[in-house]
Amino acid sequence: MIVVPTSPAAHIAFDLLAWSSGLALGYALHRWRLRDASMRLAGVAGRGYFASLALGAAGGAWLAGSLNTLSSASPALSHSVVGALAGAIAGVEIYKRLRGIKGSTGGSFVGPFALGIVIGRLGCLFTGLPDRTYGSPTDLPFAVDLGDGIGRHPVQLYESAAMALFLAIYLTGLARRAPWAMQRGFYALCLAYGVQRFAWEWLKPYPPVLGPLNVFHIVSGGLAIYGLVYWRADLARASRAQDRALPVPRPDDEPVRDLLGAGAGQGDRRG
DSSP, X not given: OEEOOOOTHXXXXXXXXXXXXXXXXXXXXXXXXXXXXXXXXXXXXXXXXXXXXXXXXXXXXXXXXXXXXXXXXXXXXXOOHHXXXXXXHHHHHHHHHHHTOOSOOOGGGHHHHHHHHHHXXXXXXXXXXXXXXXXXXXXXXXXXXXXXXXXEOOHHHHHHHHXXXXXXXHHHHHHTTOHHHHHHHHHHHHHHHHHHHHHHGGGSOOOOSBTTBOHHHHHHHHHHHHHHHHHHHHHHHHHHHHHHHSOOOOTTHHHHHHHHHHHHHHHHHHO
16 A cells, blocks of 8 residues: 555645646647647637636536535535536537537647646645545555555546546647547547546445446546547538538530630641
8 A cells, every 4th residue: 555645735736737737738739730720719719618618617517526525425515627528518519509610629628638637636646535536445555545544546546647648649649640639639538538537436435326326427428428429420520521522523524625625626727
């Protein structure tokens, strides 16, 4: 068992580091590969877009977090990053539907969000038990003691490592200009984050609300479904656009070529 030093101040320090690092990465990716995605976002995102995003994120964060902790043995209000992501998506999709905006507008947020999770979860770990993100008890040799002498799954590190792996794959995709990373990166993020978060929820002592599922099982599962459905829809939309762009010979092509050929022949005879 590994004893982890904890402090409530750790969360603030790692949150600040996560935000600043995410902003820096976002700017770097904009300069490197995502200028078109940033321009698309700027073209459709007015104040209403960001207001919908912010309100959705705040509402989703506190709703999901509080639904989980209010049903626990020691009820309290709380917030959650997976709830914030789901709420932000809901707010933005409603805004886009009202404005008739099609396609993904979240490409600029993929790298910053993933890096924010990688760093932010370390803050959750070093905050300890008051953070309420600890894992279930385990006898594994890498179990962590967060101050109560009980070995627990280091679920914060599991999530941090999973998102670090996703970020590495995503950056590799950008380097290769892979269509999935350039055009559907946000849907890939939702799918990857939802799947890995759903898996780690089995290792947490949260109360179930629907059969064996807790609140975050439901939210993260919804995120994964959203990512998959919208990925497939975007692929279909891109395929239809490609089909429309293919040149198709028209019946009047031949007469035009014949006329041009005849004219050229007459010119040769006159010369």
